[in-house]
Amino acid sequence: MSIAFGKSLSVRETPIPGLVVLDLPVHGDARGWFKENWQREKMTAAGVDLPDFGPVQNNISFNDAVGTTRGIHAEPWDKYVSVATGRIFGAWVDLREGDSFGAVFTTELDPSTAIFVPRGVGNSYQTLEADTAYTYLVNDHWSPDATYTFLNLGDETAAIEWPIPLSQVEISAKDKAHPRLPDVIPMPPRKILVTGANGQLGRALRAEFGEHPWIEYATREDLDLTSVSLDTARRWRDYGTIINAAAYTNVDAAETPEGRTRAWAANVGAVAALARVASANGISLVHISSDYVFDGLKAEPYDESSAPSPLSVYGQTKAAGDAIASTIPRHYILRTSWVIGHGSNFVRTMASLAEKGVDPKVVDDQIGRLTFANDIASTIRHLITTDAPFGMYNVTASGDALSWYDVAREVFRLTGHDPDRVGKVSTEEYFADVRGPIAPRPRNSVLDLKRVQSVGVETPSSLEALALYLRA
Structure with a gap:
């Protein structure tokens, strides 16, 4: 795995309002590497579109096989996603009520990048390397009463160009059953x-x-x-x-x-x-x-x-x-x-x-x-x-x-x-x-x-x- 060392901390906007990509400084030598994965003061100061969102829970997703694909899930909380090891292709679709409903953004994430996902933006990830782990902070505790919004990974309107075709990857039965965009119930605002x-x-x-x-x-x-x-x-x-x-x-x-x-x-x-x-x-x-x-x-x-x-x-x-x-x-x-x-x-x-x-x-x-x-x-x-x-x-x-x-x-x-x-x-x-x-x-x-x-x-x-x- 190749990691880009020496980046300056920066925030990049995307076509989806509030969805921002972060370039993270990673410091490495023969022993390995180190990064500040979430540094509140520096990161909120780096860009006005990255809020101090108050995370309360930290989760880790480990994927042992190349091509493992999850999504497209829009949760009722904000989410900060970064890679611990490996590399992933990510796709995000705005599933919130409003003019940007249906907007799509894709990019690759490795340990030198992270992304802030606002509430109601659908997120999905496909692993590009074996033994990939990504971590995410969320600003609400999981609840069975929470309202989610979903979109099918193969939706023709979003037309996501997956690096590995969906027919060749591992997808859960639930994710396969998600609706197409015309049938999606948009996530209402808070x-x-x-x-x-x-x-x-x-x-x-x-x-x-x-x-x-x-x-x-x-x-x-x-x-x-x-x-x-x-x-x-x-x-x-x-x-x-x-x-x-x-x-x-x-x-x-x-x-x-x-x-x-x-x-x-x-x-x-x-x-x-x-x-x-x-x-x-x-x-x-x-x-x-x-x-x-x-x-x-x-x-x-x-x-x-x-x-x-x-x-x-x-x-x-x-x-x-x-x-x-x-x-x-x-x-x-x-x-x-x-x-x-x-x-x-x-x-x-x-x-x-x-x-x-x-x-x-x-x-x-x-x-x-x-x-x-x-x-x-x-x-x-x-x-x-x-x-x-x-x-x-x-x-x-x-x-x-x-x-x-x-x-x-x-x-x-x-x-x-x-x-x-x-x-x-x-x-x-x-x-x-x-x-x-x-x-x-x-x-x-x-x-x-x-x-x-x-x-x-x-x-x-x-x-x-x-x-x-x-x-x-």
Whole structure:
């Protein structure tokens, strides 16, 4: 066997998205040879298409005869394959749902090469030398409940040019019985779980993503995020993204003993539980933050690097949840303000008062931008489908900052009523006669949008979005 010594570590792309070939440095002399078969830091740094995929199991396949042929199997996990001794011909076929379904790539592997096989890409191997052994790392434990996808080794559409004809090699009965490409059921993507599915954002996410077998919408009744059994509540390795739209948002009630307990359980305890699940299973977590993590004393907009300084219990729980979510390797934190969606909200209340002939007094010393739930949902979809860099993103409507008084006047105008019917009042005056605890509000809730705009997200202005919302 001839091994190419002295290669530099490099990563080569293939026609199949995510399937990459690695050239490995092999060091040899008269005694034999040595290589670093998987060196996490070096290899993930060598190419952006080679992820830090978190292997949990190492398997070895030994083949004593030339021509032993296995496949074509697409497993529901990622796989890193390298040769320990001998030489193999490999063929890979994309069996995932999508535009690249059916794409084919073939190459030979020896100890100086390896290949990273993404979940759902069918892989097959034919030994070219006797006593060939290849090893593979996978990022999930084998399970009888796992869903596989298969393709026949002799499929005419893939038209793989096997070095040794299939009629002359050893193939298992199972592999001979696999379907042709037109009959293959594509492997679906890893699942997306949306929690809080009945809330404002949850409903917007359902409208954005639609109904698919690989999207699960869960309410508290379906999935208790505070349960001690959350770790085993699902086969979590089947999930690629969790969008946590569940939260405790009653800012005033959070100032009561009962509300404080509920706010910490939902906004901190549940996030910690999801963080544990996400970190352990390589899942991306989308977490929703709030302008209430700030005290609102800055004169300029808050950007993603601004330090939290919450005034209220609700703000404290959101800041704590943010800190936990930020520890997950794969996370998106979307900080929002003044969220408007389906159901009861400030805009609907003002429209109802206008229609009933009530002339409200609205605070004019809190400024910010509206954030419409459908814009949050579309931003989430954009971030996860474009593989945007993980981290924190401010997401609100764009345009000039407004006060609640300004918003109320615009609602009256857009619904055909005299905006001068809206009176202005300070925050202190507005709450002066209110019984019960009142949470302090940030006076400046304007969030800087430069980072989210840099990854291709453009939201309408508050006034444009408000007009669209009231026409819907």
